[in-house]
Amino acid sequence: MAQQVKAVIARAKGASVEVTTIVVPDPGPGEAVVRIQACGVCHTDLHYREGGINDEFPFLLGHEAAGIVESVGEGVTEVGPGDFVVLNWRAVCGQCRACKRGRPQYCFATHNAKQKMTLLDGTELSPALGIGAFAEKTLVAAGQCTKVDPAAEPAVAGLLGCGVMAGIGAAINTGGVGRGDSVAVIGCGGVGGAAVLGSRLAGAAKIIAVDIDDRKLAGAQKLGATHVVNSRTTDPVEAIRALTDGNGADVVVEAVGRPETYTQAFYARDLAGTVVLVGVPTPEMKLELPLLDVFGRGGALKSSWYGDCLPSRDFPMLIDLYLQGRLDLGAFVTETIELDGVEQAFARMHEGDVLRSVVVL
Incomplete structure (x- = not known):
């Protein structure tokens, strides 16, 4: 009825x-x-x-x-x-x-x-x-x-x-963050914060949080970020490179969904590094990058839809980690x-x- x-x-x-x-x-x-x-x-x-x-x-x-x-x-x-x-x-x-x-x-x-x-x-x-x-x-x-x-x-x-799974999955499932990796997360709202948390769970050695809001950066630190960059006052690409011995991060998660921040993510990664787009762009947005740079830097440019998750696999596992006090x-x-x-x-x-x-x- x-x-x-x-x-x-x-x-x-x-x-x-x-x-x-x-x-x-x-x-x-x-x-x-x-x-x-x-x-x-x-x-x-x-x-x-x-x-x-x-x-x-x-x-x-x-x-x-x-x-x-x-x-x-x-x-x-x-x-x-x-x-x-x-x-x-x-x-x-x-x-x-x-x-x-x-x-x-x-x-x-x-x-x-x-x-x-x-x-x-x-x-x-x-x-x-x-x-x-x-x-x-x-x-x-x-x-x-x-x-x-x-x-x-x-x-x-x-x-x-939705959001927490999208961020954790963007880091672990799509980005393949592993032990000892360096990670940068651009945009530290709910999804970006979850990418920080996922990177910490995966054992990343260095997690660099980037945002224009100091409140969100403080939140990212509580979730596991080892360094923070306010991109309103500091060039994030230069800052990420400086924090990674001049190389760039192994994985950069872009959780904003704008051409400007995606370009930052592209140039803030190491050679053969990975960029993960999990921020959602609007239909009119366009991206322009020199094709030679795309070729010359190698690595992978990936999009992450729902954190590439399989709910039947990932939800119970993450809940178990939460109940164990590990997440x-x-x-x-x-x-x-x-x-x-x-x-x-x-x-x-x-x-x-x-x-x-x-x-x-």
Whole structure:
């Protein structure tokens, strides 16, 4: 039987979000209804509200979530009622050419729930990243539910659903950071901070955090940065080279998504080093680099989508490390709020006052 629950929606571009009642249908084949316990407020949600993703309003916002599976549809075997899960926006298909090659983290046909959640008048909602978790309950594809240890705090576990996983994965999965490496991270918000944390976890010897905000640099130090550079006052390429014996870093993670910072990352890496782009650019942005420099410097220029993660592999592992005290995921939770605090959380995010506000239900 369909349920009516409270949720946060964005009705129009730039309009303040609102708490309203939505309708969540019973799960169909391959689907699950999840009772949300916590959901982080991510920049992507703000992009949806501002029309920066698409114009398929109204949006049901929220996607960095953890909760309890309430019910499942026909054919679902991977999770069941009562399971504590972290939601992800990449339910793999198992049938595409990437999956069949044994590379499901690159699945080309990820999917979401087929049914739509609606407003009371029947207006269909577009769930953010196919999740829509600023809600008491949400409907997702069962493959979007990753079972993890229920001892984890929901407010912390849910952050793996997007930004934290993107940053950790950019360093470890995409960048291949290893013991003794030098790493530079340009842009130290939530994703960049997670790249710092991931580099520390991987055993990097030198982790250089670059940002224009001293508050974010201080946060990066708490997450494991060994050096910080304020690029508003210091040339970051020169600073990174100076800190790496004139060579440049083995891996540079660009977590801003702008041509200027990508160019800095390109020239701040060592010969045969790796640049990882995890910051999300806008459609109009263009990059111009001398092709001879691309050839002559060797190495790799990579893009990292969702940290090249495989949720079924990576989420449980990272939660285990968190519970062992080896991965300080709690450092990302700046504040906890209620559903009606999302609009204010967007304002604090815009001002750079928080790493993550987390809605706790």
